[in-house]
Amino acid sequence: MQSRTPASRTGRPRSAAADTAILAATREALVELGWSKLTLSDVATRAGVAKTTLYRRWAGKNELVVDAVAELFDELELPDLGSLAADIEGVVLQFAAILARPEARSGLMAVVAESTRDDALRERIRASIVDRQMRLVLQGRARAQHRGELPPEPDPEQAARTVDLIFDMVAGAVVHRTLVSGKPADGEWVHSFIRVLLLGLVGASRTP
Amino acid sequence: MQSRTPASRTGRPRSAAADTAILAATREALVELGWSKLTLSDVATRAGVAKTTLYRRWAGKNELVVDAVAELFDELELPDLGSLAADIEGVVLQFAAILARPEARSGLMAVVAESTRDDALRERIRASIVDRQMRLVLQGRARAQHRGELPPEPDPEQAARTVDLIFDMVAGAVVHRTLVSGKPADGEWVHSFIRVLLLGLVGASRTP
DNA sequence: AGCTTTCGCTACGAGTCGTAGCGTAATGCC
DNA sequence: GGCATTACGCTACGACTCGTAGCGAAAGCT
Numbered sequence: 423m424q425s426r427t428p429a430s431r432t433g434r435p436r437s438a439a440a441d442t443a444i445l446a447a448t449r450e451a452l453v454e455l456g457w458s459k460l461t462l463s464d465v466a467t468r469a470g471v472a473k474t475t476l477y478r479r480w481a482g483k484n485e486l487v488v489d490a491v492a493e494l495f496d497e498l499e500l501p502d503l504g505s506l507a508a509d510i511e512g513v514v515l516q517f518a519a520i521l522a523r524p525e526a527r528s529g530l531m532a533v534v535a536e537s538t539r540d541d542a543l544r545e546r547i548r549a550s551i552v553d554r555q556m557r558l559v560l561q562g563r564a565r566a567q568h569r570g571e572l573p574p575e576p577d578p579e580q581a582a583r584t585v586d587l588i589f590d591m592v593a594g595a596v597v598h599r600t601l602v603s604g605k606p607a608d609g610e611w612v613h614s615f616i617r618v619l620l621l622g623l624v625g626a627s628r629t630p
Numbered sequence: 631m632q633s634r635t636p637a638s639r640t641g642r643p644r645s646a647a648a649d650t651a652i653l654a655a656t657r658e659a660l661v662e663l664g665w666s667k668l669t670l671s672d673v674a675t676r677a678g679v680a681k682t683t684l685y686r687r688w689a690g691k692n693e694l695v696v697d698a699v700a701e702l703f704d705e706l707e708l709p710d711l712g713s714l715a716a717d718i719e720g721v722v723l724q725f726a727a728i729l730a731r732p733e734a735r736s737g738l739m740a741v742v743a744e745s746t747r748d749d750a751l752r753e754r755i756r757a758s759i760v761d762r763q764m765r766l767v768l769q770g771r772a773r774a775q776h777r778g779e780l781p782p783e784p785d786p787e788q789a790a791r792t793v794d795l796i797f798d799m800v801a802g803a804v805v806h807r808t809l810v811s812g813k814p815a816d817g818e819w820v821h822s823f824i825r826v827l828l829l830g831l832v833g834a835s836r837t838p
Numbered sequence: 839a840g841c842t843t844t845c846g847c848t849a850c851g852a853g854t855c856g857t858a859g860c861g862t863a864a865t866g867c868c
Numbered sequence: 869g870g871c872a873t874t875a876c877g878c879t880a881c882g883a884c885t886c887g888t889a890g891c892g893a894a895a896g897c898t
Binding site: 456457458524527528530531532534535536538539544547552583584586587589590591593594595596597598599601602603604605611614615617618619620621622623625626 | 664665666732735736738739740742743744746747752755760791792794795797798799801802803804805806807809810811812813819822823825826827828829830831833834
């Protein structure tokens with residue numbers, strides 16, 4: 423979050439209710455107005471707080487939207503459905519459901535675009551959104567290796583590269599399908615995609 | 631392009647030099663300022679034209695940037711390197727080189743984000759950017775089937791789904807690697823990626 | 839109590855937007 | 869050549885947003 427309240431203990435504390443109201447108002451404004459027409463004055467009005475309160479907590483529109491969108495990914499969890507393919511399909515369908523929501527569609531791509539020119543923003547996105555997804559990949563891979571569905575990776579550097587590759591392939595394909603092609607990442611599509619991905623990974627691990 | 635000059639033949643024609651100057655100035659402004667701080671007044675000054683000229687040709691910032699970025703993808707071609715894997719690696723490296731340029735990074739994602747709320751803009755992006763990439767996938771697939779590297783697809787509906795899937799996987803992975811993960815899609819990464827992709831596609835086509 | 843920080847409110851200069859109006863320049867048609 | 873038509877450069881405009889400053893009141897802690 424944006425709060426930096428580890429040391430300062432004295433004085434009136436910041437309203438936690440205002441935080442949730444502001445983030446909810448931001449998502450509401452994203453749905454109705456989209457990224458470019460969203461103004462902080464409008465968000466403040468919707469949340470029932472003063473505009474100055476927004477500027478005390480967030481540096482600008484970018485940081486606010488990152489936090490508002492990041493909360494959407496809180497629900498993301500790796501289910502245990504018995505097989506690697508089923509687990510991945512489950513989590514990818516969750517991911518696709520989040521990306522189908524208009525507040526995620528219009529907000530996420532916009533802040534990613536901004537982050538190409540702002541390293542601090544890129545780091546904020548990595549910490550609050552991307553890392554959580556990456557953790558799911560690591561978790562699923564470890565579970566699959568324990569089950570014997572994927573071979574163990576002795577070289578840690580090679581393992582890191584493989585995890586990065588899987589992550590970019592999964593997240594990239596779902597995002598591109600949803601936001602660029604504009605078609606739904608439904609059950610049928612996810613099933614085909616995961617089949618190709620797993621066959622490729624297993625095949626690549628057999629012939630190094 | 632934005633020109634609609636099929637019927638109107640009389641009157642002073644639009645300066646073609648102004649078009650190229652404006653689009654070049656737009657890319658220059660994208661590099662220096664990024665999407666959010668780019669203003670049409672600034673572009674007009676850089677291009678040496680009046681601001682009103684910009685508004686006569688483009689509806690707004692979105693449409694202008696789409697056209698400016700689209701020109702970057704003109705150079706994209708499918709090389710003939712003897713094998714499907716080599717061909718794909720070649721074109722993916724071209725694609726990655728374009729995405730590595732700052733004017734593409736900051737511009738492309740921004741207009742895609744805007745297009746989630748603007749169907750006309752989405753269609754413009756599809757026609758001027760996405761379709762060209764899709765054609766490369768079709769071309770490569772046909773050539774590979776002719777070589778026998780990929781099995782022929784009797785069902786046209788199934789073939790269309792497969793092409794869509796390949797397109798989202800390739801473009802999505804490269805874009806995600808470059809813009810979200812922030813790491814270069816260099817030769818080593820592309821090689822690993824294509825290997826997984828092709829092994830998966832061949833494997834999936836064998837066990838339908 | 840006293841101290842500290844946050845809150846809501848108002849106001850402000852600076853900057854951008856998109857458009858209108860004007861006189862001038864460059865074409866095609868007669 | 870003259871005429872209609874369209875594009876161009878320029879200026880100016882109201883409306884809007886931005887981010888900040890200053891104020892008095894409120895809400896905690898010691």
